[in-house]
Amino acid sequence: MVKKRENEGKKKKSVMAWKRGAWSAEEDRKLVEYVTAHGDKKWRTLAAKAGLDRCGKSCRLRWLNYLRPGIKRGNMSEEEEDLIIRLHNLLGNRWALIAGRLPGRTDNEIKNHWNTHLSKRSLTIQDLNAKMNQKLESSSGVASPSPALASDALPVLHLTADGSELNVGQPFDFTLNWNATVNEFEAEGYGFADHEELFRGGSSVDAHRHHLPLQLDELSEFIDCEEYYFLS
DNA sequence: AAACTACGCAACCGCTTAGTA
DNA sequence: GTACTAAGCGGTTGCGTAGTT
Numbered sequence: 001m002v003k004k005r006e007n008e009g010k011k012k013k014s015v016m017a018w019k020r021g022a023w024s025a026e027e028d029r030k031l032v033e034y035v036t037a038h039g040d041k042k043w044r045t046l047a048a049k050a051g052l053d054r055c056g057k058s059c060r061l062r063w064l065n066y067l068r069p070g071i072k073r074g075n076m077s078e079e080e081e082d083l084i085i086r087l088h089n090l091l092g093n094r095w096a097l098i099a100g101r102l103p104g105r106t107d108n109e110i111k112n113h114w115n116t117h118l119s120k121r122s123l124t125i126q127d128l129n130a131k132m133n134q135k136l137e138s139s140s141g142v143a144s145p146s147p148a149l150a151s152d153a154l155p156v157l158h159l160t161a162d163g164s165e166l167n168v169g170q171p172f173d174f175t176l177n178w179n180a181t182v183n184e185f186e187a188e189g190y191g192f193a194d195h196e197e198l199f200r201g202g203s204s205v206d207a208h209r210h211h212l213p214l215q216l217d218e219l220s221e222f223i224d225c226e227e228y229y230f231l232s
Numbered sequence: 233a234a235a236c237t238a239c240g241c242a243a244c245c246g247c248t249t250a251g252t253a
Numbered sequence: 254g255t256a257c258t259a260a261g262c263g264g265t266t267g268c269g270t271a272g273t274t
Contacts, residue, residue: 022242022268043259060260061243096262111263112241 019053023062027052031059032067040068065106072104076113082131084110085118 034050040063043056052059065071076084080102087098095107095114102110 020244041259056259057245058243064261065242093263107262108242115264116240 018055018058020058023066027054028062028067031063035063035067061108065108070104071106073109076105076117080105081113081118084114088114088118 030050030052034046038046038049040046040060043060045056047054047056047059050059054062083102084098087101091097093111095111099105099107099110
């Protein structure tokens with residue numbers, strides 16, 4: 001922990017002396033050049049060595065949220081928004097954790113997007129699933145869930161792709177995917193108990209064992225990619 | 233065209249956590 | 254165990270700009 005008052009006298013440069021505000025293209029260039037050549041550690045010294053009149057914290061933030069390779073910028077896709085809503089429902093305001101499931105998106109961007117767009121929508125998980133079912137039905141021509149299968153109010157549809165090793169025509173169970181995700185979160189220190197109230201509320205554990213329709217290529221996207229999709 | 237308002241997003245701040253001497 | 258630094262995180266602020274009057 002930094003003891004601010006104790007350390008104030010030790011600071012070589014007062015906080016007010018660092019340049020603040022928007023970054024110029026020249027500053028970006030210097031930072032990218034230096035980090036590319038020397039790595040992104042020791043931000044305080046890095047800032048000085050890169051010839052930047054910025055505090056290390058500011059440099060780190062600029063790199064992580066804007067300059068580092070792989071940053072995806074621009075409009076969020078519907079799928080990304082859907083995933084954010086589901087993850088937020090599960091994890092709350094743990095933006096870094098949510099960002100970890102959306103490659104290329106930063107916690108800051110997701111937080112901003114949530115606060116400016118998504119939080120204003122009163123979409124529930126049920127709404128999202130209904131929307132997804134509708135979309136998939138219209139694109140695949142699959143019939144609506146049969147009353148028998150949906151007797152327990154589960155949204156059950158069928159895979160429609162052919163030549164599949166996934167038993168075409170059989171409902172695909174997302175339980176495994178869900179369990180893997182839960183295990184991963186637990187490994188990251190988020191215990192199941194942490195989410196018990198959430199599960200009891202809008203998105204129960206059981207709700208994630210439901211079946212949903214997916215074209216095979218769509219399904220493989222969900223399975224193969226680093227991110228996970230919570231379907232209920 | 234000017235003034236005002238609302239919105240989006242980059243950046244900052246304060247705090248916590250992890251690592252190290 | 255203590256003191257300190259570095260890094261990470263979430264909440265908040267404030268500027269730029271698009272939209273409206």
